[in-house]
Amino acid sequence: MATLPIALESSGRASPRPVPGWVLGIVPLLVLATIFYYPLFFIVRQSIMGDAGPASLAAYKAMVSSALFHAALVRTIEIAVLSTLGCLLLGFVLALIVSFVPFPGARIVSGFIDTILAFPSFLIALSFTFLYGSAGAFNFVLMDLMSTNEPPIDFVYGMWGVVLAEVTFYTPFVMRPLLAAFSQLDTALIEVASSLGARPMRIVREVILPEAVPALLAGGSLCLLLTLNEFGIVLFIGAKGVITLPMVIYGKAIQEFDYTAGCVAAVINIALSVGLYSLYRFALARGGGGRAVAV
């Protein structure tokens, strides 16, 4: 063995040494640290140290005990849960129709769903104000029809307006994995179930739905995460009294210049998201995540 380096040297064709694994591993870690963990570290440090230090959890105590935070937390979870449920219901029904009810243009509808995924969320909020706002198209027509000066539709500038906008925007996030799951479903299952005497609702409940659970989990969890952190829709709708955690962060850090309080709210929001994400991974692992379709 000792002669090998000499032989290689004499031949002048030494093979290149393989790059150690840890070198390959550190590169993505460095990139992540630079663009994600480093800013995150500063947020956490600011929330604990404040502007001048020393380290203290006083800012956390103040935030957690404030009525504003309580209201924002409850409202955030409320909107996220309602929106997610709405997305799951609407997404499931629409995906069923697109997948199993033959109609001309199904492919176009499927393509349109993909397009919505590419839109920024605030566009939906903007279109809602144009359509359903107090000076929106629907109210304009209804006021004319009903001969009244008061806009009959008055839900946009409240929590339900936000929920409806989020359902509209995030439903495709549920539909996409569902459509992928349904495309994998053997239609013979449905046909055999039907021949055995099962009516359409039973087939949906007992044959299709169990097969869709992983996709529903994937899509629903993603929806919950995204709606929990949704900022654009809430801001653009400008709903009165609808304060969510992202709005608290924005208000404290940008409007009140209270960076420490903003960072505290941000850290709590991140913890909530990461906790939910962990639950989502756990649920996928326990509930047949192997069949889940990633978005």
Place this chain on the structure above:
Amino acid sequence: MASEQPSGEPRTGGAAQRRSGIRFESVTVAYGGTVALAEFSLDVEPGEVMALLGPSGSGKTTALRAVAGFVTPTSGRILLGDTDVTHTPPYKRGIGMVVQQYALFPHMRVEQNVAFGLRASKAPAAQIAPRVEECLKLVGMAGYARRYPQELSGGQQQRVAIARALAIQPRVLLLDEPLSALDAQLRSGMLNEIARLHRELPDVTILYVTHDQIEALTLADRIAVMNESRLVDVGSAQALYRQPPSRFTASFVGNANLLPVVVERCDEDRHEARVRLGDRVLAVAAFGAARPGDSRMLCIRPHALALDRVNGSENVIEGTVTEVQWRGSAHRLYVDVGGAEVCADSRPLREPPTRGHRVALHFAAHDATLLAATPGAAGSTWPADSDPGVA
């Protein structure tokens, strides 16, 4: 498999318990401009096993799906017994169905799969468990009730699928290429099991779709041969095999040698015709409506040709051996007879002829059939990989 037979007492609220045949009345199914089934008329008697046999795209699966209710005929009617079910939704037809890929519900245990139809038809809960057990015993799967489908082999899954279809005591059982996904050994075993099941459940009318002639010949009381969306011939398996009415049936139900001949004489009293093949005159028992002077195709099965003269084999044709294949249970010879290739399946030979040898092939008049001649129809038709001596 166990041989226990389910009792005939009605247990479900779903399917009617009377014997019921199937009637297709000029059924046409078209998708846009494409006709999948054209003017299809067929009667399947109650308790009969009818095989729909044909190549891919012949319309046989479309016919089955029309009975199940998954395709709606563009025109014509489908009757189950006396009931017109043409526009009846599938869940109201009381039909059991078994498909090629089993279609067991993957999230349900075997017992839940078998109980599905009973629950769907709202059978009393107390009757479901005994019926499930009974059906699983019938197909020899009683010990697998708690398993999930993915824990079973292909053959076991197909047995469960059959038990599930039988659990609702269907008027009609539709089998859509049920053995195609199984390997050859399993297929042979399942074929015997299905035959046994039908013996034990003689009231169930079975429509069996297959492209496999062996399955059709083994199971079916009658075979409906289909091609290009149409019914070509229908008859008992033996009749279609021994005296095929058409060239397509001759070549699809078993293997066939088809040789162009000219009819010389027809003796109605003796049920025999004389035909000329080259310089030889041959006797044929089944000649249909042929008349002297007509051009016809002479159909002889490969196994009906023998190298030795045996009793009754009054016909002989001569030719040159072009190929000899040993297939274990038989020797297959390819012989050039006046420019047409003839295939003969013989019992294993101690000293088989070699290529270039002249041989005489003997056959009996009752083993030959005259078919309508088709332009350019000289030659023989048989799948190269077919099993000699079987079909």
